[in-house]
Amino acid sequence: GMVVVTDSDEIRQARKSMVELLLGNHPLDCPVCDAGGECELQDMTFSYGAAESKYIDIKSHRDEQQWSPVVYFDRPRCILCYRCVRVCGEAMDVWALGVDNRAVNSTIVPNKEDHLECEECGMCIDICPVGALTSGAYRYKTRPWEMKHVGTTCTHCADGCKTTLGVRRSDTGMEIVRGDNRDKSGINGDFLCIKGRYAFDFANHEDRLTQPLVRRNGKLAPATWEEAFALVGRRFKEIRDRDGGQAIGVIGSTRTTNEEAYLLQKFARVVLGTNNIDHHRTADLPAFAAAIHGKPNSTASMRDVYDAPAILLIGNDPTEQHPLLAWQIRNNVRLHNARLYVANSEEIKLHRQAVSFTQIPNDGYHEFVSFLAGPGSDGGGRPSPQKSWADLREKLLAEPKLVIIFGSEIFGNSIQSLTKFAAGIPGAKLICLADYANSRGAADMGLYPDLLPGYFAVSDGNKFREEWGSLPQKTGLSLPEMLEGAKSGALKALYVIGANPVGRLNVAPADLKNTFTVVQDMFLTETAALADVVIPAANAYEKSGTFTNT
Known part of the structure; x- marks a missing residue:
């Protein structure tokens, strides 16, 4: 029966008085403050008409401090709301900010006296209601409007x-x-990480490619777009007509849009006549898709992670690789008292929130998952010498609506075993973590030598043939096999988009000397430096399209 009034003349007067108190020692530097136009104190001053303060005293001035390359602190602007302290500690679990002194002499201080040692996430800057904490990357550059x-x-x-x-x-x-x-x-709500x-x-960036490059006399030289496209089209056609589509390889990207990935694999199969198409893989998404096929509502979302009563995290380090996921897990534990179970080969940061941490050998993930799934799973469910595994399994089986999150350490038949384990828990859901912005999209769109879009096998592509016409039926080469084919001379041409296999896989420059190589990228990577033609690429911030998160 309680009635709470949040807006009345009396309340508005009380709020106005509080704003006047805050303005008593607040500098009137709105015209130069980075928060001008986005300042909550400024908005409240206009809202409550507290433009003039009854509390007049000599303002306490302090010099601005640079706590890190990212974080600057202007003490006179601080209204001591403690938001930065709380978000750094409670939400980010970093605890790099604190409060020094007492009462009117209180001040926000960094963990290393005169500087910060933290994750540089910028959440303290984002949550500051005034311009006390500002960004080194943005300060004094422009205004919000x-x-x-x-x-x-x-x-x-x-x-x-x-x-x-x-x-x-x-x-x-x-x-x-x-x-x-x-x-x-x-989906990230209040959160955004340093990246x-x-x-x-x-x-x-000044090193970004802005015009095509064509190799002449052994060196890459600027060329026109028409010249570059004409050379690429002519050489690809010659090789396809002379040696067949199997002599051409295509390497896609985990950072291109879904639409681009779909068109790339279609171009490879329909125009170039090859299934030699792949990308840098991390998670075994085809195995995950096969394991959950026919099992509706078996995958979890970020909202499920936030609301789940219990979470099992196997492998991966979300704090570094999936910051939003780590944020959701921490907030679920903090606000909803969720139970977090961590199984990892390393003591990752999230083990501090866990009710149980199980140390797994680097090569022991397959055995661990097989043990969870019990007898009959791949690996025979052989008994583990660690009794803690059995205790953990019993606890997990008693956790309805468990969310199981696993990294790229789990692959192949282990994913099937984990899915079997989840099926024995009422309401359990799974998340398969991939590493890059559109790893899931690249997989869904068919950047595989043996799979078409939607994870259809190349031998089962009748629907695609009806729409596209003839398609190669033979399984193509994987990314390592394409590089080996280039080394042996079997692969005559290679088209690389948004990937750097030479730098990532330590490919010797001589391996590509007899392969006509075309690279489309933003920068002159190790692979682009060896290419015959380099074509500039647009980044995701410059084009329309969709990504699929994991």
Whole structure:
């Protein structure tokens, strides 16, 4: 029967008085403050009409402090709301900020006296209601109303966070000057990690490729787009007509859009006549798709992670590889008292929130999953010498609506075993973690030598043949096999988009000397440096399309 009034003349007067108190020692530097136009104190001052304060005293001035390359602190602007301290400690589990002194002499201090040692996530800056904490990447560059705010998907990990880019016009075109989580409307809600917030500088980097390069007399030289495309088209056609499509290989990317991945594999199969198409794989997504086939509602979302009463995390380190997932897990444990079970070969940061941490040998994930699944699973469910595994299995079987999250350490038949284990728990769901922005999309769209879009086998592609016409039926070469084919001379041409197999797999430059290589990328990578033709590529912030998170 309680009635709570949150807005009345009396309450508004009380709030106005509090704002006047806050303004008593607050500097009147709104015209130069980075928070101007986005300041909560500024908004409240206008809302409650507290433009003049009855509390007049000499303002206490302190010099601005640089705590890290990212974080600057202007003490006079601080209103001691303690949001930064709480988000750093309770939400991020970093505890790099604290409060020194007492009462009116209180001040926010970093963990290393005069500087910060933290994850540099920028959450303290984002949550600051005034301009006390500002970003080293953005400060004094522009004003919020001078930018166009563009919501897009982060291009780094596979969590699929929304980041809002502040874009303004410059001498060279449109320039990204800020990344933040302005409207909090994505699946990440309040959260954005260091990569989504600051790692946008590649878009306007001085080393970025802006025109095609063609190898002449052993050296890459600038060329026109028409010249580059004509050379690529002529050489690909010659090789296809002379040696067949099996002499051409295509390597796709985990950072291109779904639409681009789909068109790339279709181009390879329909135009070039080859199933030699692959990408850098991390998670075994085809095995996961096969394991959950016919099992509706068996995969979990980020919302499920936040609400789940219990979570099992096998492998991976979400704090580094999937920051949003780590945020959801921490908040679930903190706010909902969820029980977190961690099984890993390393003591990852999230083990601090876990009710149980199980150390697994680096090569013991297959045995661990087989043990969980019990007798009859692959590996025979052989008994483990560790009694803790049996105790853990009993606890997990008693956890309804368990969310099971596993990294790329689990693959092949182990995924089938884990799915079998989940089937024995009422309401259990699974998440298969891949590493890159669109690893899931690349898999779904068919960037595999043996699978078409939707994980259909190349031998079972009648529906695609009806739509596309003739398709090669023989399974193609995987990425390592293509590189081996180039070394042996069997692969005559290689088209690489948004990938760097030479740098990643330590391929010797001589291995590609007899292969006509075309690379489409943003930068002159190790692979591009060996190519015959290099074509500039647009990044995800410059084009439309979709990504699929994991």
